[in-house]
Amino acid sequence: MSMTGTERRLLKKARRLKTEIEMLTASRDLRIERETEKTAARRAEQLRQEGLRAAEESFESLGADEIRRAITEKRLREENERYAALRKEILLCGYLLSDEENEALASAHESHLERIREKTTAELSSLSNPSAGKKLELPAVAEEGAAPDTTKLRERCDRKIENAKERLRNVERRLESSGASNRQAELEEGIILRIQDLKMYFGGVKAVDGLSFDVHEGEIFGLIGPNGAGKTTVFNCITQFYKPTGGTLLFRGRENEVVDLTKEKVHDVILHGIVRTFQNVEVVPELTVLENLLIAGHRQYSSGIAASALHLPKLRREEDVIRYKAEKVLSFMGLSAYAGAYAFGLPYGILKKIEIARTLMCSPRLIILDEPAAGLNDTETADLARLIRRIREEYSCTILLVEHDMGLVMDVCDNICAISFGKLLAFGTPEKIQTNRDVQQAYLGVDEEGESDGTA
């Protein structure tokens, strides 16, 4: 099992290359998107100019009605915009309007609109244009030229990506020749996490005592148990917040290699794609929502402290790409509206979502959710169940969750492991767990035969 130094170095290199490829891909998408936007803006401006010229020439033959309509509309629109801007400003600076002020504002707006209508009619009553003249034809938007020619840009980026992929293949080949077969021997195909005889003692308290279970790749796995059963302790052992007293924790890494998690540092666990949320949400309140996501991308920066101190172009490029990724994740989670808001004072449900969004920033392989439904109402919990499934589809990862809400667990989980006092109680599909007598007893107390139909 023990890996040689060369192997470890190769694995690290492969992981770095994978991150690099991912960054390059995101960078390519970002650049193409920007290019497209720029071209579209240019094209729109061009059309506008063309239209202006055409309209200027044919102005005399335009109908007076048309002119009146357009100008009135424009003036009303401007007034509406002014009003909306004022309203927005009021909202932004947290100014509380009294009822009178509110009414006065609304009625002032109405009277402004009315006055504009009157004034415009009076002003435009003496137009020399034919009253039933023609309407202005807007030049059609030409389809070709609207989309920019990004093939060159794409090719250039793809070459870089291909280059990195070639290097990755090289590393992988060398890995294979260094004895990959015996590296995979310990975990059967399809198992992503194996917990074997896990023990975590705090002094005399045996929080986890000889627990074993396997998590399969791509499944949603639930860990349940009464309060104090040791569920969160198991999570803390997997993510190395606690160093287990005994037992093995094996994980299938990105290179299909078997990682002994107990040998990893707590801040390196994320490199294997293991990310977690916390029971009591741990979001950085002093940062904006977007910046909170950037923190999760921390290990994807390859520029160091000097680059940060000098704001070198390399750092700025990486920052751009990771920001783009974060925006993508935010829109996937439906949080885009909050991107610029400080996390301080946001509603609890949003904070929970931010935590989940954070786990999606680093191409996760195993997402560990610690009571994601705690403090959510029924609709929010139903949304959460959908979200968990969507995350599994979109990111093709495995999800491990601790939860008290039995509805959610039975709904989304493929397999469930029930524990009590740090020991395994039952393992199996939701149906099996629901009918298991030990589980019923652990949750509902002892005896009272046959009365309960399952879960809390």
Place this chain on the structure above:
Amino acid sequence: MDIKQEYLSAAYPGGAKKNIGSNIRAVFANPLAQIALVGVVLALVQFLALGGMISSAFAYALGNTLIYAIVAIGFCLLLGYSGLASLGTAGFIGLGSYVAFYLIEGMGAPYYVALLVTLAVSITIGVIVGFISLRIEGIYLAIMTLALAEIIRSLLMVLKATIKININNIVLFGVNVNEKAVYLLITATFVILMVLTSNLIRSPVGRAMLAMKDSTSASQAMGISLMKYRLLAFVISTVYAAMGGLLYMMYVRNMTTATSTLLTLSTSLNILGAVIIGGAKSLWGTTLGTFIIYGLQSMFLSKIRFFVDHPAFITMITGLLIILVVMFFPGGFAQMLAAFRGWLRRKRIERRIRAYVDDRN
């Protein structure tokens, strides 16, 4: 407006509207531009003093305060961003000044050699303290750093009780320099360190430090190594403090360890006070805080007869100021400024609402 023109703009809205005012505002919103501007003003003070338009005592006091500002911005990164408390600042300043003495006076080394040695020494000390900070936290860490500073002070006293640098020995890029040139050197150092620090806090490093301060567990789960960033924070603050000490020695040029207040706890506390009343997360706030604590006394109050006769009142005033600020604005001047801005904004909104409602004719 001409009806034809208005119709055209109605049918084809859009088009770029260039606003010079907003462009200028954007330039001044850039932190680097702000720092550069302040740097130019600070340098200008020395030239005005040379021309006799400002008293040279004022310029001297300003330079002295800037040295403390350099120390304070390093401390700002430690306390405000990384959430680590230290009371050892004075000891780290002392290190810098003794390195300056031994190298410049003792060996006749030019400035950049002294600077490099200061960097090396302070980085070493910073790393050591950083490692210790991994084991102990909060108030215990503060006491530990205080003890360390006392050890350094006693050590320096044993080494040499009085240190003095001859102005002719200060060589900068092969030229002998006077006090005025050292002032410019202080300004340049301040500007450079301000730029570096401001860059750092707006980069992944600054975010990582904030994350570490607010939640050690979340930051570790996100892949942030506590060790790396705690060490970094301590190294930065020690390096800045030692550079302050180096510049102090070149500027003031003599110090008696036993009587000098520079190496005692009071300096550490003053720096801490400056950072807190300035706003621990704001570099400009911290700079302002230093000017209140050190500059107010040396640049303004020392001109007033009453305070010259009764210097104890100066300390009382600063003390009172700290109490008031911390009571009403725990976020320091930075928070005060934000509150003031918010107030202005609300006033402006009220005016705009009234204008909108009254605009009926």
